[in-house]
Amino acid sequence: MTTPESMPISAPTAVLVIDTRGDVIGWTPGAEELLGYSAAEVLNRSGALLIMPERAAAWDAGYGGQETWSGFAEFRHRDGTRILGHVEGTRLVTPGEEPAWLVAVTPATAGASGRACSWVEPLIRRTPVAMAIWDHDLRCVWLNTAAERLRTVFPWYRLGRSLAEPLPGTHTEAMQETARQVLASGVPHLDRETRWTSPDRREDRTLSTSLFRLEGVDGRSLGVCTLTMDISHSRSRDRLALLRDASVRIGSTLDVRKTAQELADLAVPVLADYVTVDLAESVFPHAEPLQRLAATEMSIPVFRRAGVASIHDGSPESLWPLGQAVFVPPSSPFTEVLSSGRAHFEPVLNTSSGTWLDQDPDRAAVIHDTGMHTLIIVPLQARGDILGVAVFVRTDNPEPFTRDDLILAEELGVRAALSLDNARQYTRERTATLALQRNLLPSNLTGGDAVDLVSHYLPSDAHDGVGGDWFDAIPLRDGRVALVVGDVTGHGINAAATMGRLRTAVRTLAYLGLPPDELLVHLDDLVVRLAEEDAGPDGFPDAAGATCLYAVYDPATRCCTMAAAGHPPPATVTPSGAVTFHRPPSGTPIGLGLGSYRSLDLELAEGSLIALYTDGLIETREADIEAGIDRLGGVLARAAALPLDKICRTVIRGMVGDTGAEDDVALLVARTR
Template sequence: MASSGTRFPAIIVIDAGGTVIAWSRAAEELFGYHAAELLGRPGSLVLPGNLPPGDQEQWYDLVEARHRDGGTLLVGVAGSRLTPLHASAAWLLSVTPATDEGFRRAAGVLEPIIDHSPVAMALWDRDLRCVWLNNGARRLRSVFPHYEIGRSLAEPLPGTDTEAAQEVMREVLADGTAMIDLEELFVSADQSEERILSTSLFRLDGVDGRPWGVCSVALDVTDSRARRRLTLLREASIRIGTTLNVQKTAQELADLAVPALADYVTVDLAEAVLPADEPLQRLAATDVSIPVFRRAGVASIHEGIPESLWPLGEPVFVPPSSPFTKVLTTGRSHFERVLDTSPGTWLDQDPDRAEIIHGTGMHTLIIVPLRARGEILGITVFVRTDNEAPFTKDDLLLAEELGARAALSLDNARRYTRERTAALALQRNLLPRRLTGSAALEVTSRYLPAGLHDAVGGDWFDAIPLPRDRVALVVGDVTGHGINAAATMGRLRTAVRTLTYMGLPPDELLAHLDDLVVRLTEEDAGPDGFPLDPTGATCLYAVYDPATRRFTMAGAGHPPPALVTPSGEVRFPRPPSGTPIGLGLGAYRSLDLELAEGTLIALYTDGLIETRTADIEAGIDRLGAALSQATLPLEDFCSTVIRAMVGEEHAEDDIALLVARTRVP
């Protein structure tokens, strides 16, 4: 089999008929063919099969590709439609060897985590052949020997009947409906061991919707306690971490554990996780108690929660000698099967807690640290009052698993909030604070960050005055989200301004910008030769000359501008299609138009027109209707258009809108 040492993904562009129209240097290195050998020839020479499949906008698949030397190699192929708004589609294919270090690195991060899980997990391909399994599955080979890499469920083995399992898996593959909690008795070949396994099956789909295989998740429920544990853990996966909100996640943990595990549960977080206006270190400590946490979640079987000394959001005081402090310091859980309330314990220093414990009948206690990525975020406390059964070691294990799951969700929420805040601040500081269209244009803009479930992106806009009252208008969208995308946006905006001042026409400016981004990406490559943060962007750049009323524009994979004539007619002129910035492929061409005086120009990013339920064409139709309000003042007009497109809900993606109206002399 041929192998590849390419540093970057191989980029191939094919037209609607499957003919190769662009072939990058990385593709030459990966497949052994020079561009001259494949340009104008069918892409199926190296990528067999129906690529791209159907009319999808994006897709991904694993393909056994052909190398020039006659060998084969397994590659991942990600396809994106380059010209979704044009009658003749072209496709950008990004091809990466499935044996690359990046794939192995990702697996190396995940497998140690999954292997510590008591749940047996396995992946089966479309032929029901086992292609991956964790240690939990390996431990069940005595009763289910098909848990072995490369072994098919259809392979007959002594004492094992998998007909029912094959039938269920094929149903899951066929219709995509998950099968949950299928219980079955399994007996070892020598009849010495039997186990009841609760198995759930989920179909694995690529982004193109085609199934890759099936994931099986099995838990040994031979013991009834394992059944209860499975039920609660299944609930935890559904109910904890439904949002990227720290307080809500903490409350979800408390609500889940009451009354399934405990009668009273609190979740107290460190100040770094749940900051407030008044820092804890500024609060007055008593002789025996200091403020350590803030209460983030609390639940009880009793109305009014009489067990809690502190309401949500308030600082929680603990004695330095208490088990709460010990758990925070050591990172180890505290377990008291029978809560010791006798004289001489730490409760002597905490009379308020002692009174609550005696008054509510608390008799058994578990305190679990909330640890994520090596950092302790806080503690969660489990207590029983009305339930007379003391906690067991199994209850401690269950509490620790719930705490571990919640801690990861809490840490994700914390990191998301911090990164979003930082990225949004950076984004707003990098965007122009004051736009001017000089004497040629009246200009205004709006930037709307994505909603709670998406990070801030790299959308930007600019209006750049030029000599002779000309004005350059630009709008762009950096790939990815978060603070890196915002920083990249700032670099690109600066580069565009620099190239603009050089007096380059739109098509040449985009070509120089594309070349610059490719070189920056190569310079940022890590020790393994792969870019640490591959950069790409779409962009629309235009120049308006009031003397001739000429509007010259060029696009790099970006939605077309909208033009509204003084009579109210809306149209979307589409410049010759160009590849996105950063691929190093495209030659760009300009489109030259003459605008009537008083014409309104709207440049925008795809967040304004594209949603998860509607494509770009449908969004453009909706935008055309929204632009019919062009008679409004520009400031009001921007708000009206965005409200018409996204309503009062949070936007699914960042939105940048730049609006200009040609001035009448």
């Protein structure tokens, strides 16, 4: 907004009269002098001719039930330029006994004497401090050029836009509250520091804002003025913010690839324009050994690319995609960092002939094409092992790396290395536990002539490792079959090992022909004895609890007898599709030494389904077990008509979805013959 050239240095107050229809019915010489319209051009025409469209709401707000009102508005001068004015309205009655408004408009740039300071506003608009004026509705009524430049991260810097207007991904509730406090109390609020991100997430700014109340000569509140400084480029502030973010964003999962990518994403563009994270093969337990890849005297495979980030779309600086082997010359900064364990710092990247780049023409070409000019390579070291390297490069940013940048990169490397090592240890233990558990679970289930069987085991994605869920089917004498599912307390290798012992014990007791309730009593007693034998140094037995459901189906009588030890109820589905959850008198979990169990007898029609499962299928953080049981009933009803080999996967997909299970899931489904 600029002051119109036609506005005289002495700009008097413009006085006009508006009727209830919004038409101008009174016009003074002062109004003509301020706005440039003659009386013949505006009388009996709508006042909308004079006010900018984006401020029409504020103009209309004046026609309320008050006797007086005031505020800011932007007017349109006859030559098309804008004028910010302070508006005061007073209700009056015309000679024709018709109600109307007497409106006085004073230019916002006018001083106390009423003279318009035409030289002041251009200076205000050119100041590097972002200035804006907001009315009582927190709607922007004026702003300078510096505020317009911040619109990419603070889109409310737009005439007519209210702070209360919701915009996707942004929140101004705190700023609204502060502005209303300033309006109410008149006490300024200084140096309110906030961080804003552009909607496309490409730009971050840290702004320091001070708020002041604007008052008229009579002391009435007119609005709020904000003065904002962009303090985003404070180096110390950025470094502290980056380290603070690193503690939250790096290592959010126990996945080495995600952790490496989090480091790369965090450092771009705050520290570097291009970052790669390359890890040694020991960090990837299932990857092809690098030693098997072809090597030459000029190039050897040393790493695998685990993370890459760039300010340029598609990362054109990267010669290798994620997951691929990274080749380096034997005598290069990369191998030097590996052997020494110390960072490589090259403020001005030496690309002249006679350097290691002579042995790496592909990398030299990329450096030349993308303008790489400064380099840091940091070892990712934890517990004495070098897990890989992080490479930091600048291309578009002309500033070379400094020693402070090196210290920051090393600190990021230390934090990332600890997270990577935790992820590596977890991955190793999880892999070993999964292998143990898969070996302990039955590989070929058979229901004999009694039932057809299908099963599925789904390990959880939780951080605490694989659990001790198991299932089994045990053919018995006289054509009967025993179906069992259980869940050992805890996670990890110990839980998997305990699961194996319990599965063996159940099979042994089942071969004795014990009914379900007696079998659980003996199993409870056995687990207590094993815990006592494995007591720790303090003499107290280690807790080794488990839940279990044991059922025996006899095809001759179509009778199914079952007993439960603290386990979720099994489900049956009739050939017509009716789902029932049977709740045998549930005793205490196995291993407490309080075993007292009772059996439940069911008669099942030929072709019925029996579904046994662990609580990971039905229990989530958001819903309790009963809600999960209701959901499972609906999923089973829809899946029952499918071929048996598709039922398990359909049920698990319907219950868990694509997000992964919060706990291990074991599901055993039998169809009676």
